[in-house]
Amino acid sequence: LIYKQNNLYGISIIHAFLRVIKILCRKFNEIRSLQNISRETAFLIVLWTISLPLWSGFVSIFQIAGSNLVLASEIGPKIGSPTGGGLVIAGIVIGICFLVGSIIGLRWNWKVWLTCALLFYIPWILFHTTFFDNINGVGSGLWQSLGYWVVQQGESRGNQPSYYYLLIIMLYEFLPLSVSIAAVIYYFKKKDAFAKFLIFWSLATFLIYTIASEKMPWLLVHITLPMIVLSGKLLGDYLKNETISTYINLKVSSLMLLTLAFLFFVWRLAFFGIDGKSDNFWMLVLLIFGTVLVLFGFVFLLRGDFYKNSLKVICVTLILILFGLTIRSAFVATYKNGDTPIEMLVYTQTSPDIPALARHISTIELKSGSKPTVDVDATSGFQWPWAWYLRDIALAGYPQYGQHLPSSMMEQQVLIIHSQNKLAVQETVKDRYGEGSRFKHRWWFPEHTYRDLSLKKIVKSVFDRSSWVRSMDYFVYRDLNHNLSSEDAYVYFDDAEMRKFRSLELE
Structure with a gap:
C-alpha cells in the first residue's frame, strides 16, 4: 500500500524527483558552461556583456542626498559625473562590469565575442573622444551619459504628459x-x-x-x-517560406491593386463633404460604386486555394504602404522641416534668423576692415548658439542684461538683447542704435495643441469629422494651423545702413 501510494504511473515519486533534479543539474551545467545554447541566448549574451559597462552609471540612483560621496553631480558644468570619493566608486563599478562581461563573453566563444566587442568599442571610442581629441569622452560616455539622465529625472525636463x-x-x-x-x-x-x-x-x-x-x-x-x-x-x-517570385503573378498583383483601391475609396469617403452641389453628389455616388466594385473584386479573387495566401498578400501590401509613408515622413522631417519645429520630433530649434543675422553681421568687417564688437544678452542662455556663429566674425561678449546694464554696452557696434529686457535698454540705446529689429532666437512646437488631451476629448473627436481632417492634415501634410511658440530677441546696430535686417519669420 505504501509503495502504491508513492507510485506515479509506474515510477516511484522519489525516483521521478531524482530524475527531475538530474535533468535540472544537467541544464544548469550547460548554461554555466555556456555550451549548446540557442542562437537567441547567444544574441542576448553578446548584447548584455558588451553593453554592461555602459550601465555602470545606473548605480548613481543609490546616491544619498546631502552626502559627500557624489556619484552623479546635480550642479556645475559636469552634471551627472562623479566627484571626490565618487570617482573611486565609479572606477570600481566600471571595472567590475568590464570584468564580468569579459569573463562571460570569453567563456562563451572568445573569438566571436572579441570580434563583436572590437566592432562595438572601436567606433564607440572614436566617436566619444572625437577621434582622440577628447580622451575624457571615454569616462563621460561610460558614466556621465547615464548619470546625467538619472539626475535629470528630478528636473522633469520637458514636463510632457504621460501619453x-x-x-x-x-x-x-x-x-x-x-x-x-x-x-x-x-x-x-x-x-x-x-x-x-x-x-x-x-x-x-x-x-x-x-x-x-x-x-x-x-x-x-x-x-x-x-x-x-x-x-x-x-x-x-x-513570411519565411515566401519568395519574391511568389508575389510576381497576375492574381497577387490584382489583389495588391484592389487593396490599394479599397483604401483609396474608403479614404475619400471618410473625408468626403456633401455641400449640396450636384457634382459633389455624383462624386459621392461614384465613390460608393467604386467601393462596391472593389469588394466584388475581392470576392472573385478570394475563391479556391488562393484564399489561404490572400491574407499574407494584403498584409504585405499594408506593410509596403506604411513603409512608404515612413520614408516620406523621415524625408520631410529631415530635409523639408529640418530647422522648423513644425515636427513634434523637434523639441526646440534655433531659428533660421540666427545664421541669417550672423551673415548680416559678417558684412561689417567687409566694410570697415575690422571685426565688429558685439554684446549678446546672456539671459535665458542666449549666448548659445551665438558663441559658435560669432567665433570667427566678431569680438563678442556675453554679459547679463536686466535691471543693471553693462557699462560697456554703448561701446558696442551690435547689441543682441533678449525681448524681456527691451524695456530696460530702450531709452538708453534709442538715440544711437534706433528701435531695433525683432527676430526669433529659438522656437518650438506649440505644445498646447496636445497637452490638454483627455479620454472625453478623444472619444468626442472620433465622432467629429473636422477632427479627422485636422489630424490627417498634420499627419500627411504637417499642416499645423497654429503659430509656432518662440523666444525672441532684438538686434541693434549703431550703423543705420545695417538696420535693414528683417526677421525671416516675422516679415
Missing part, C-alpha cells in the same frame, strides 16, 4: 508599432521564448520611459528599437 511617447510613436514609428501589435496577437499562443522576450522588452521599455519624468523626443529611439526587432522577428516567421 507623449504614444503620440509621437503614432506620428513617426507607426510601422514598427503596427507590426508589433500584430506580433503580440500572432505569438500569443505560440511557444516561442525569444518572441515572448521581445514582447516583454518592447512593453517594458515603453512603460519605463513613460513612467520616467524626463520625456524627450530623442529618447524615442530606445522605445522603437525593441519594436523594430520584434517586427523583424514576426515578418521573418510569417
Whole structure:
C-alpha cells in the first residue's frame, strides 16, 4: 500500500524527483558552461556583456542626498559625473562590469565575442573622444551619459504628459508599432521564448520611459528599437517560406491593386463633404460604386486555394504602404522641416534668423576692415548658439542684461538683447542704435495643441469629422494651423545702413 501510494504511473515519486533534479543539474551545467545554447541566448549574451559597462552609471540612483560621496553631480558644468570619493566608486563599478562581461563573453566563444566587442568599442571610442581629441569622452560616455539622465529625472525636463511617447510613436514609428501589435496577437499562443522576450522588452521599455519624468523626443529611439526587432522577428516567421517570385503573378498583383483601391475609396469617403452641389453628389455616388466594385473584386479573387495566401498578400501590401509613408515622413522631417519645429520630433530649434543675422553681421568687417564688437544678452542662455556663429566674425561678449546694464554696452557696434529686457535698454540705446529689429532666437512646437488631451476629448473627436481632417492634415501634410511658440530677441546696430535686417519669420 505504501509503495502504491508513492507510485506515479509506474515510477516511484522519489525516483521521478531524482530524475527531475538530474535533468535540472544537467541544464544548469550547460548554461554555466555556456555550451549548446540557442542562437537567441547567444544574441542576448553578446548584447548584455558588451553593453554592461555602459550601465555602470545606473548605480548613481543609490546616491544619498546631502552626502559627500557624489556619484552623479546635480550642479556645475559636469552634471551627472562623479566627484571626490565618487570617482573611486565609479572606477570600481566600471571595472567590475568590464570584468564580468569579459569573463562571460570569453567563456562563451572568445573569438566571436572579441570580434563583436572590437566592432562595438572601436567606433564607440572614436566617436566619444572625437577621434582622440577628447580622451575624457571615454569616462563621460561610460558614466556621465547615464548619470546625467538619472539626475535629470528630478528636473522633469520637458514636463510632457504621460501619453507623449504614444503620440509621437503614432506620428513617426507607426510601422514598427503596427507590426508589433500584430506580433503580440500572432505569438500569443505560440511557444516561442525569444518572441515572448521581445514582447516583454518592447512593453517594458515603453512603460519605463513613460513612467520616467524626463520625456524627450530623442529618447524615442530606445522605445522603437525593441519594436523594430520584434517586427523583424514576426515578418521573418510569417513570411519565411515566401519568395519574391511568389508575389510576381497576375492574381497577387490584382489583389495588391484592389487593396490599394479599397483604401483609396474608403479614404475619400471618410473625408468626403456633401455641400449640396450636384457634382459633389455624383462624386459621392461614384465613390460608393467604386467601393462596391472593389469588394466584388475581392470576392472573385478570394475563391479556391488562393484564399489561404490572400491574407499574407494584403498584409504585405499594408506593410509596403506604411513603409512608404515612413520614408516620406523621415524625408520631410529631415530635409523639408529640418530647422522648423513644425515636427513634434523637434523639441526646440534655433531659428533660421540666427545664421541669417550672423551673415548680416559678417558684412561689417567687409566694410570697415575690422571685426565688429558685439554684446549678446546672456539671459535665458542666449549666448548659445551665438558663441559658435560669432567665433570667427566678431569680438563678442556675453554679459547679463536686466535691471543693471553693462557699462560697456554703448561701446558696442551690435547689441543682441533678449525681448524681456527691451524695456530696460530702450531709452538708453534709442538715440544711437534706433528701435531695433525683432527676430526669433529659438522656437518650438506649440505644445498646447496636445497637452490638454483627455479620454472625453478623444472619444468626442472620433465622432467629429473636422477632427479627422485636422489630424490627417498634420499627419500627411504637417499642416499645423497654429503659430509656432518662440523666444525672441532684438538686434541693434549703431550703423543705420545695417538696420535693414528683417526677421525671416516675422516679415
